[in-house]
Structures are given as structure tokens and as C-alpha cells.
Amino acid sequence: MKNILFLFLALSLFSACKKEEQQDAMLNEVFDTSQATLLVQGTCVTNAHPTSGTVKVYLKNGSKYLVFSGFKTDAGPDLRVYFSRTTNNTDFIDLGALKSINGNFYYDVGSTINTTNYNHVLIWCEDASVLFGHAQLQ
Numbered sequence: 001m002k003n004i005l006f007l008f009l010a011l012s013l014f015s016a017c018k019k020e021e022q023q024d025a026m027l028n029e030v031f032d033t034s035q036a037t038l039l040v041q042g043t044c045v046t047n048a049h050p051t052s053g054t055v056k057v058y059l060k061n062g063s064k065y066l067v068f069s070g071f072k073t074d075a076g077p078d079l080r081v082y083f084s085r086t087t088n089n090t091d092f093i094d095l096g097a098l099k100s101i102n103g104n105f106y107y108d109v110g111s112t113i114n115t116t117n118y119n120h121v122l123i124w125c126e127d128a129s130v131l132f133g134h135a136q137l138q
Contacts, residue, residue, distance in 0.1 A: 027100035031067045036060035040115050042135030044123075047087070049074040051133020055121045057109075064113060066095065066121065067106040073133055075101050078126040083109070083118035087134050093118055 036058040044053045053071030057064055066081070073079075079098040085091045093113060099105045115137055123132040 025100075025102075027103035027105045029099070029103075029105040031058070031065060031104075031106040033058060036065070039064070040119070040137040042121065042137045044071065044073075044121075044133050044135045047131040047133050048125075049076070049130075049132040051123055055135045055137070057115050057137060063111055064109045064115075065106050066109050067104075068099075069104050071100070071103060071105070073098075073101050073123055076125045076127075076130075076132065079132065080122075080124045080126050081107065082120075082122040082124050083113055083115070084120045084122050085118055087120055087122065087131060089122065089124055089129070089131075092122065098123060 037060070039057045039059055041054060041056040044051045044055065046052070051073040054069045056067045056069070058067060066083075079101070081095040081098055082089060082092040083095065084093075095107050095109060099107075119137045121135045121137065123134065124130070125132055
């Protein structure tokens with residue numbers, strides 16, 4: 001009975017963030033880099049799900065922007081974007097829902113985020129507490 005319960009729980013957790021049948025359309029939100037200063041950047045790497053692309057943080061007109069380029073990951077329920085100190089979600093700043101699983105897009109993150117301290121960008125499945133992928137900013 002314990003084995004059946006364990007199998008059921010494992011399958012439930014796996015299916016909560018498995019690749020969904022329906023894929024988001026590719027998003028192509030262009031960030032105008034003119035008069036913007038590149039602060040840090042990183043390459044997305046895979047954790048629990050294939051994740052690729054680049055992320056860059058720009059400063060423009062007193063505000064910081066997190067820009068995703070050539071981004072791709074699996075679909076999942078309640079995918080979030082976090083700035084974090086590590087690849088754990090213990091100390092993070094939630095930027096909100098992931099805009100797309102495929103393409104180019106950006107977030108206006110204001111001026112207060114310190115990318116020296118919060119130097120990881122996480123793609124986090126909130127429903128199952130699973131790290132899909134991340135980028136370390138340098």
C-alpha cells in the first residue's frame with residue numbers, strides 16, 4: 001500500500017509541471033536598447049525542464065529591464081519569474097507570471113532591484129515547487 005501511495009504522489013507531482021500539449025505562441029516583444037546601458041547578463045540553463053535563451057538587465061531612463069531573448073522552456077501551470085540570490089526560492093523577488101514559454105519579451109523591474117545580490121533569474125513552477133531553469137547574471 002505504501003508503494004502505491006508513493007507512486008501516486010510521485011506521478012501527481014510530475015504531472016503538475018509536465019509539458020502541456022498546447023504550446024504558447026512565440027512572443028516577439030522587442031525592447032529598444034537605444035540609450036540603454038547593459039548591466040548584467042546570463043545564459044539560461046536547464047534544471048527540471050529544458051530551458052534555453054539569454055537574459056539581460058538594462059538600465060534605461062532610471063528603470064531596470066529584464067530582457068529575455070531566444071527564450072524557450074516547457075509549458076507548465078503557474079510558471080513564475082523570480083530574481084533570487086541562489087537557485088532556491090527561499091529569498092526571491094517575484095516578477096510575476098512568465099509571459100511566454102517561447103520568444104523574446106521583457107519586464108520593467110523598477111530601479112530598486114540589486115542585481116549584485118539577486119543575481120539569479122529563476123523560471124519556477126509555483127504549483128509543484130519545481131525549478132524549470134535559471135540564469136546566473138554576471
